[in-house]
Amino acid sequence: xxxxxxxxxxxxxxxxxxxxxxxxxxxxxxxxxxxxxxxxxxxxxxxxxxxxxxxxxxxxxxxxxxxxxxxxxxxxxxxxxxxxxxxxxxxxxxxxxxxxxxxxxxxxxxxxxxxxxxxxxxxxxxxxxxxxxxxxxxxxxxxxxxxxxxxxxxxxxxxxxxxxxxxxxxxxxxxxxxxxxxxxxxxxxxxxxxxxxxxxxxxxxxxxxxxxxxxxx
Amino acid sequence: xxxxxxxxxxxxxxxxxxxxxxxxxxxxxxxxxxxxxxxxxxxxxxxxxxxxxxxxxxxxxxxxxxxxxxxxxxxxxxxxxxxxxxxxxxxxxxxxxxxxxxxxxxxxxxxxxxxxxxxxxxxxxxxxxxxxxxxxxxxxxxxxxxxxxxxxxxxxxxxxxxxxxxxxxxxxxxxxxxxxxxxxxxxxxxxxxxxxxxxxxxxxxxxxxxxxxxxxx
Numbered sequence: 001x002x003x004x005x006x007x008x009x010x011x012x013x014x015x016x017x018x019x020x021x022x023x024x025x026x027x028x029x030x031x032x033x034x035x036x037x038x039x040x041x042x043x044x045x046x047x048x049x050x051x052x053x054x055x056x057x058x059x060x061x062x063x064x065x066x067x068x069x070x071x072x073x074x075x076x077x078x079x080x081x082x083x084x085x086x087x088x089x090x091x092x093x094x095x096x097x098x099x100x101x102x103x104x105x106x107x108x109x110x111x112x113x114x115x116x117x118x119x120x121x122x123x124x125x126x127x128x129x130x131x132x133x134x135x136x137x138x139x140x141x142x143x144x145x146x147x148x149x150x151x152x153x154x155x156x157x158x159x160x161x162x163x164x165x166x167x168x169x170x171x172x173x174x175x176x177x178x179x180x181x182x183x184x185x186x187x188x189x190x191x192x193x194x195x196x197x198x199x200x201x202x203x204x205x206x207x208x209x210x211x212x213x214x215x216x217x
Numbered sequence: 218x219x220x221x222x223x224x225x226x227x228x229x230x231x232x233x234x235x236x237x238x239x240x241x242x243x244x245x246x247x248x249x250x251x252x253x254x255x256x257x258x259x260x261x262x263x264x265x266x267x268x269x270x271x272x273x274x275x276x277x278x279x280x281x282x283x284x285x286x287x288x289x290x291x292x293x294x295x296x297x298x299x300x301x302x303x304x305x306x307x308x309x310x311x312x313x314x315x316x317x318x319x320x321x322x323x324x325x326x327x328x329x330x331x332x333x334x335x336x337x338x339x340x341x342x343x344x345x346x347x348x349x350x351x352x353x354x355x356x357x358x359x360x361x362x363x364x365x366x367x368x369x370x371x372x373x374x375x376x377x378x379x380x381x382x383x384x385x386x387x388x389x390x391x392x393x394x395x396x397x398x399x400x401x402x403x404x405x406x407x408x409x410x411x412x413x414x415x416x417x418x419x420x421x422x423x424x425x426x427x428x429x430x431x432x433x434x
Contacts, residue, residue, distance in 0.1 A: 019290060044259075052303050084268065088271065092412075097355065102365050112270070146317040174418070189429070192415060192416075196410075198409060201407045203406045206403070
């Protein structure tokens with residue numbers, strides 16, 4: 001596990017932005033908060049000569065992201081020792097309705113992580129990553145379900161992407177209109193967007209565990 | 218606008234999958250339904266030698282997707298006439314808790330569109346795409362806010378990606394456990410995931426329009 005004593009990620013030529021610098025941040029705690037709240041990332045990687053973007057689960061452990069998949073999955077077939085990927089986690093918080101089309105926007109928090117992924121070969125690190133993945137989906141679930149056997153472990157690949165080239169983009173708050181538009185006869189404001197969970201749909205007669213009944217993130 | 222008389226998208230070497238073919242489809246109506254329900258896509262494109270994945274709004278018009286952005290945005294700076302991109306729209310429907318870690322899963326619907334994007338240069342097509350974008354965010358909003366002026370139009374770029382290489386991946390329903398795991402003392406089932414909207418946060422004294430008050434998608 002990589003650790004990080006710094007409070008901000010360094011800017012790299014690939015994470016620095018020229019547009020809307022007011023919306024970009026590199027704060028380690030804020031990045032962790034988004035990564036820990038999110039559930040599904042979108043990972044981009046080179047495939048047949050062009051980028052391919054797929055959704056998948058992920059988890060942060062210290063200063064590393066872990067993704068898993070079938071050993072037969074395209075993402076896990078590393079043609080070289082490292083694979084240049086981009087992992088993006090987006091939380092959508094609101095639809096911003098301005099008086100002009102142009103100033104319409106979306107409130108969101110988005111972490112972009114770029115870098116070279118490597119396959120995890122150490123069995124202990126792989127098992128720790130899979131445990132963390134299950135716990136990321138539902139805290140308490142790893143101890144309340146069956147861990148992988150040897151066959152299942154062999155069929156599962158895990159990749160690691162260090163949190164080195166990282167940026168956080170945030171838009172929040174109310175609509176922002178040009179002064180000359182404020183008198184237009186159009187409503188303006190924000191429609192909040194939220195992800196909600198449950199009630200659970202059981203495939204079992206056992207009592208519903210607390211971490212399922214009260215699921216939130 | 219490209220139209221499509223076929224009921225399924227043809228499989229291409231880049232949209233055919235070898236794993237879990239039971240979860241993959243090419244049905245035009247099902248693809249349209251996901252694209253029309255979704256709000257934010259993740260677009261992947263080559264940037265500084267590696268894929269970059271960013272969230273952005275999009276809209277489907279017939280058999281084309283349109284994305285917009287500032288003319289200064291990286292995605293809109295086409296080094297060549299076409300840009301190889303991937304647009305992915307994911308709707309997360311549930312967390313699937315199986316008795317084994319290995320059989321945990323996510324219920325989702327995901328459309329992946331690959332292809333060569335081009336910048337829209339025709340002013341009528343550009344204006345139609347922007348109108349559709351506003352209407353995709355909130356049906357009825359285009360007529361209830363100020364359209365772009367010449368300066369705003371000049372600052373906005375729109376790209377088109379035809380729906381040619383398209384696939385839809387779906388996982389739905391209950392948890393699927395191995396038979397020998399069914400007796401394990403672990404709860405199994407699905408936690409539904411839903412996106413909810415509102416109540417609106419006004420930045421205006423005008424009455425809240427119906428399409429905002431009753432917002433859903």
